[in-house]
Amino acid sequence: MKQTPSQTVGPYFAYGLTPEQYLYDFKQLVGNQMVSPIEQSEAITITGKVFDGNGEVIPDAMIEIWQNDGENKLFGRFGTGTDPQNRFIFSTIKPQSFAGQAPYLSVIVFMRGQLIHSYTRIYFSDEPQLNSTDEVLNAVPAERKHTLIAEKKGNLYEFNINMQGENETVFFEV
């Protein structure tokens, strides 16, 4: 059987997929609080922007994060249309290393202008040891590796996604 082809999420996903975030009157199944930052003392914040080929911030992308380190399975979803700076923002916990891999988050990127979604990963700048030996990171061309590593800034990690350009984010064939 043939796979059903993908089509773009388009510009109007918000009231269907992220309704409460965008203040529509429809219950939201999933949001950006993958853990409660109040109840989880080890909670971290992941934030960043999505840029197009002209370096303009994309205000209508939808980001999904999935993590499974064998212990905690967490999923989050957030659109870039509500933050004044068009950032995505997630509260989660940092995954543990699983099977010797560097800890990472799986990221799925959707937007108008993408007929099919993109997969990338977020690694962490404060894991230099595990990052240096990680099989996936080492399969990435050396000069592009930094596009997969979120930079720790105080209590948060910053991870920008560049769709094109000199620092184009590495996307995976998953």
Next chain:
Amino acid sequence: MSNTIYNQFDREVHPPYLAPEYKSTILRAPTKPLVILKQSLSELTGPVFGDFNLGEFDHDLTKNSIKNGEPLGERIVVHGKVMNENGQPIPNTLIEIWQANACGRYVHKVDQHDAPLDPNFLGAGRCMTDKDGNYKFYTIKPGAYPWGNHYNAWRPNHIHFSLFGANITNRLVTQMYFPGDPLLQHDPIFLGVPPKGRELLISKFDLDATEPNFALGYRFDFVLRGHNATPFEKI
């Protein structure tokens, strides 16, 4: 489980990143080759949603946003099966939908098309597939609407679908179209799909699913990425 490898996207039917006729792809399509990822635990798993989260009328868009009457337009029932390439049904998986109203207007604040909103129609819904992978929505047939891609550009009637499937390799966001729509041959989003895949995006009119004196039936099945081996361990 550890030996299971999920198939990649079938590029014979999936659209490319760059489809210049659809102008927004030009600055948003990745330009560098994708890096092949060895699938590991996070690709072989994905979020699981319990149906206890769903509201009574989440699957019925003709009822889930009623304020002072019935929504206007042609009532339809859209149903089908979610399965993988191996033909195995995918039970208990979340399907989310959103769409324009009968006049071709979205509730979304960004949509400025000069067509009326319907106070009794939001245009968003969701359901879980049953144990055999089947799903069913009641809704209103969405209208066509203009968009700014090129002069006199109109989107064909369509319903947006989001599916999860067995794991994150199965993730699918797509659009379902209607048979015989003359706008399809002019739509760069639909035409972004290679010719082999286009028919797969068009629902079929289904007289058996049509409910007498109530709603026209359409069938639309989903096929998500399959795998090279059975994921169930033999006992």
